[in-house]
Amino acid sequence: MSTIGDVAKRAGVSAMTVSRVINNSGYISQETRERVEQAIAELGYVPNALARSLRFKRTKTIALILTDITNPFFTTLARGIEDAASEQGFSVIFCNTDESQDEEAEYLSVVVQKQVDGVLLVPASSSSESVTFLRDRGVPCVLLDRRLPGAAVDTVRGDSEAGAYQLTRHLLDLGHRRIALLNGPSSVSTAEDRLAGYRRALDEAGLSSAASVYEGSYTVEGGYRTAKQMLAAAPRPTAVFAANNFIAIGALRVLREAGLRVPDNLSLVAFDDLPTTMMIDPFFTVIGQPAYEMGQRATQLLLEHLAGQSPAEPQEIVLPAQLIVRRSSGPPPAEI
Amino acid sequence: MSTIGDVAKRAGVSAMTVSRVINNSGYISQETRERVEQAIAELGYVPNALARSLRFKRTKTIALILTDITNPFFTTLARGIEDAASEQGFSVIFCNTDESQDEEAEYLSVVVQKQVDGVLLVPASSSSESVTFLRDRGVPCVLLDRRLPGAAVDTVRGDSEAGAYQLTRHLLDLGHRRIALLNGPSSVSTAEDRLAGYRRALDEAGLSSAASVYEGSYTVEGGYRTAKQMLAAAPRPTAVFAANNFIAIGALRVLREAGLRVPDNLSLVAFDDLPTTMMIDPFFTVIGQPAYEMGQRATQLLLEHLAGQSPAEPQEIVLPAQLIVRRSSGPPPAEI
DNA sequence: CGGCTGTCTGTTAACGGTAACATGTTATCC
């Protein structure tokens, strides 16, 4: 790859003159400009952003560290982020931690070495280590989807508490009294908040003691496992609240294996919707989160920060979640 | 952020000595090593990968340029890529072109400036411009999912022709004689290959003249539009072959709006499967492609290239596609 | 006509890191 020096030599000028042409700065005679431009074209010269970044201390690159791009919620989030970033000329490095704190730390170290201008982070656990690491090194950070208790950081997330409340209320309104929550790991704020919303709804209905919570992971296997436990309980719940879409799928498998039909024998509702582009047959009653918008907002916030236009106070943007009633929820079966 | 010089000053040594400690190279006395390590810890020093890359001319970063991460096929592909890349210490910059040649060119220019070591590209069109651009600048490249006619480049893709043949054969075997193909844009090799497989199956069955092909885009809207056209034709096809998952969804909407039931009134099959983690109710008969493996293989190929271990000849790796028969296909309805 | 302003181009140094070379110290061997 040719350098600015190669171009300079070919055009018979100094490197500085080439730099001026490229950046349209300072004075350049029309004739010289043309000679330089021709040399650039002939050599297929592309400026080295590394060298530039080394001088300016900005790379126009941000890191997106999430747990698993394969989760459609995060896929949509990532798309919102990339769109907002590229619009402002930023590139996005993406990393999957698989909910591992170690992976997260490893990725953070790498991207800080690569001098990313900022980090968008879906924290794997409730530890504030990552945020501290970034703050110590002066790398701006916006948290996505999950709060970090006690950390003063910009955060953009959905309203898990209110969403879970709505979803539970929906089931209560249908007449359910035994509602099981198949939750994610309690170390993750969304799981905590969804539990809180669930409890609030039950409390309001005077059913605090009827709460039945199974903690697992936000995966199909997690849902499968906790749903199995749940089915073993007597009396069996009449409705199941899966704390995310994967858990719902795992739970549905268990129900099918047990010969139970949804919603006739049991209602099954979940947090997180599937994009309409992949829905064959909208079936699950869900709480949908504005994932794309969440990504956009978080990116905008981060980029404002980088541009120095942001308020000093850390901001927390909580986007509303929306109840979408479909066919997986109905009244409880008549008691026998 | 502190530099190697800051660490050197604090430890009372030269920058070179710090460099030796970091890279475990040359001779260092135990005592000095400890002093340096302490200084590093105290300052929270992180080496600047930009400066390193500038010297070594390698960034340990690759670019992934695809059309839309939101398509589950590409999501899984991306996950396979990131896993394989990070395993070897490489980071991935990802870019969505939305099938636009201009976006693709723009992104290519950016990532080449950023000195990525290599590019994984799902080409937006059949133009070989992008490949030429990269070759001229000495940036290795592996094509994903799509061939580029006439370009001598490493390519990793699924066997669209054989897959389409199988899918069409499946419909023929069920007794269908009027099978419509709702295809993607003919400028994309997968669309071309799927058409070829479809035609081969029809030809074999002596039904060449029964071919009915609708060209659109690989989107829900594309499927919706072409399905509408298809329904207007008389006599109406008894089976529809959607060239990808989005088209299938769009087509299904049209069929539903027309009050047609699948597979009773009409069979509907598609290329590309949905990950099992998001399938509520496996319904579509599809050709599934090994997306994750495709990503892995392509990344391995690219990284071997970077390590100089690859053969000079461009390789084409074609992964087999698999027919998965489910409930969306059945025998044609009895003629009235 | 001397000085000033505007235009055009070049030189130097710096961003942070490390390879190559240089230097000095200590231990080792015949």
Add this chain to the structure above:
DNA sequence: GGATAACATGTTACCGTTAACAGACAGCCG
């Protein structure tokens, strides 16, 4: 005891780019 090797550290220069400064020349003004 002097040559030699092994160990330990420092200096210089360079990767590609550009800000800051400097120099040269033309035109204009009083």
